[in-house]
Amino acid sequence: MPKIVYVEHNGTAHEVDVAVGESLMQAAVNHAIPGIDGDCGGLCACGTCHVYVPAAFAALTGTPDELEQGMLEFAFDTNETSRLSCQIKATEAMEGMRLQLPARQY
Amino acid sequence: MKLETIGALSLLGSFPEPALVIDAAGDIRYGNPAAGTLLGVDGFRGGESITTYMPEDERSRLRPLEWLKRWADVPDAPEIRHVHLVCRSQDGTRIPTRVRVGRLETEPPHYVVLLQDIRDEQTRIQQTREAHRLAARMLAISMDAVLAVDASFKVIHANVAAERLFGYPSGGLLNKPLNLLLPERFRMAHQPAIDRFAAEPAPARLMGERAEIVGLTRSGEEVPLEASIAKITTANGFVFTAQVRDLRPRKAAEATLRETLASLRTVFENALQAMALLTPDGRVREMNAAARQLLPLDTPFAGEAFSALPFWSASPDDRESFLRQALAAAAAGRVYRGDVSVRLPDGAEHTLDFSLTPVMEGGDVRAIIAEARDLLRGDA
Numbered sequence: 194m195p196k197i198v199y200v201e202h203n204g205t206a207h208e209v210d211v212a213v214g215e216s217l218m219q220a221a222v223n224h225a226i227p228g229i230d231g232d233c234g235g236l237c238a239c240g241t242c243h244v245y246v247p248a249a250f251a252a253l254t255g256t257p258d259e260l261e262q263g264m265l266e267f268a269f270d271t272n273e274t275s276r277l278s279c280q281i282k283a284t285e286a287m288e289g290m291r292l293q294l295p296a297r298q299y
Numbered sequence: 300m301k302l303e304t305i306g307a308l309s310l311l312g313s314f315p316e317p318a319l320v321i322d323a324a325g326d327i328r329y330g331n332p333a334a335g336t337l338l339g340v341d342g343f344r345g346g347e348s349i350t351t352y353m354p355e356d357e358r359s360r361l362r363p364l365e366w367l368k369r370w371a372d373v374p375d376a377p378e379i380r381h382v383h384l385v386c387r388s389q390d391g392t393r394i395p396t397r398v399r400v401g402r403l404e405t406e407p408p409h410y411v412v413l414l415q416d417i418r419d420e421q422t423r424i425q426q427t428r429e430a431h432r433l434a435a436r437m438l439a440i441s442m443d444a445v446l447a448v449d450a451s452f453k454v455i456h457a458n459v460a461a462e463r464l465f466g467y468p469s470g471g472l473l474n475k476p477l478n479l480l481l482p483e484r485f486r487m488a489h490q491p492a493i494d495r496f497a498a499e500p501a502p503a504r505l506m507g508e509r510a511e512i513v514g515l516t517r518s519g520e521e522v523p524l525e526a527s528i529a530k531i532t533t534a535n536g537f538v539f540t541a542q543v544r545d546l547r548p549r550k551a552a553e554a555t556l557r558e559t560l561a562s563l564r565t566v567f568e569n570a571l572q573a574m575a576l577l578t579p580d581g582r583v584r585e586m587n588a589a590a591r592q593l594l595p596l597d598t599p600f601a602g603e604a605f606s607a608l609p610f611w612s613a614s615p616d617d618r619e620s621f622l623r624q625a626l627a628a629a630a631a632g633r634v635y636r637g638d639v640s641v642r643l644p645d646g647a648e649h650t651l652d653f654s655l656t657p658v659m660e661g662g663d664v665r666a667i668i669a670e671a672r673d674l675l676r677g678d679a
Contacts, residue, residue: 210469212468212469212470223469223470224439225431225432225435225436225439227432227436230428232381233377233378233380233381236377238376238377238378238380238381238382239378239381239382240378240381240382241381264378264382266360266361266362266366267361267378267382271360299383299395
């Protein structure tokens with residue numbers, strides 16, 4: 194179970210044990226992390242689970258597909274490290290990854 | 300068919316929902332009065348792009364015309380329920396808007412864009428979300444295990460403390476039957492108990508109003524528990540919630556306390572020396588077996604003034620004054636020690652080696668210990 198740290202925009206950090214294979218959005222919602230909404234439940238149809246992935250982990254989390262890229266247009270304050278956390282499944286190698294959360298999700 | 304000939308415009312004109320008609324390039328060909336009200340314009344001139352009515356940052360961030368086309372082509376696109384476009388009214392107000400798009404079969408094609416102001420809806424969603432989050436965070440950090448089961452007694456919520464108490468991984472209790480958490484022998488009896496609770500008018504039973512219960516952990520260990528339960532009527536029937544507390548730490552503390560008390564009592568009651576425990580103002584709280592044997596009393600002594608007990612042999616005035624001085628010394632934190640005379644029930648007078656020791660706590664006298672040895676008796 195890798196430990197993932199969700200860092201709210203105000204700096205508050207939440208450490209969560211995420212089961213391998215679970216989406217990073219689902220784990221955050223299960224632990225009621227403020228700053229991740231996940232309105233559509235993981236269908237990649239709302240853009241409300243936007244996170245910033247640190248560069249060191251970019252290779253592990255992959256790149257957004259066309260659908261995700263499209264939904265990221267609706268997210269607030271995106272940049273080249275932006276991802277939708279419902280599209281990232283946890284792996285052991287992600288141990289210790291610190292995901293920054295945007296100021297708001299829409 | 301030309302746009303002007305299909306009668307759609309007069310239809311839209313009386314439509315209470317804001318609606319715009321745009322061409323394939325996104326230029327507004329028509330806007331109904333409701334759209335004018337929403338966007339704060341007094342009639343549409345025609346020919347300006349629909350994106351004029353979007354804030355700058357929205358236009359630069361997403362491709363509005365492509366999304367409008369997609370929603371015309373895929374009316375049941377999954378994102379339509381969740382995403383919205385932001386409109387900008389003439390006075391600069393940002394208006395989050397849910398958008399539906401329909402294609403008009405004109406030549407060339409046009410699109411009807413229906414705008415729904417979702418500001419109120421968003422506020423409600425935001426408030427609900429915050430209320431949920433508050434409740435969820437409180438449950439997450441609760442020291443007590445909190446469980447909720449639905450009408451079929453399946454777990455629909457278990458907080459972190461519940462998972463830890465029963466030994467399940469994160470999410471591992473969800474959809475599990477409640478019976479899994481009860482030792483086999485209680486399972487049959489539990490169901491009627493819940494049915495009775497469901498039928499009674501009280502919405503909750505608090506801790507202390509219930510007998511102790513026993514839980515079963517995943518590893519098969521039985522755990523003494525205390526629970527308060529509540530019922531909530533939902534559209535899908537009853538939901539029962541239980542706040543469960545592990546009684547093991549309290550039971551362990553109680554056992555330690557009992558053992559300590561028993562040890563101290565054993566020492567007190569079996570000491571050869573006569574001992575009495577006095578309050579700071581000189582009243583008797585307890586006398587040990589040696590004291591009760593040395594100075595048998597036929598009246599109760601608990602709560603009486605030590606100096607008023609009937610065994611002192613000096614004249615009442617003398618003993619009052621001596622004992623008052625001795626007690627005052629002890630009450631001021633000084634140990635008193637000296638010989639005193641007592642008259643035993645057989646009439647004989649004995650001299651006792653007598654002491655008063657103050658028990659201090661934080662500078663205050665909490666109690667006074669009186670001790671005595673009979674100097675005439677060889678065995679004491």
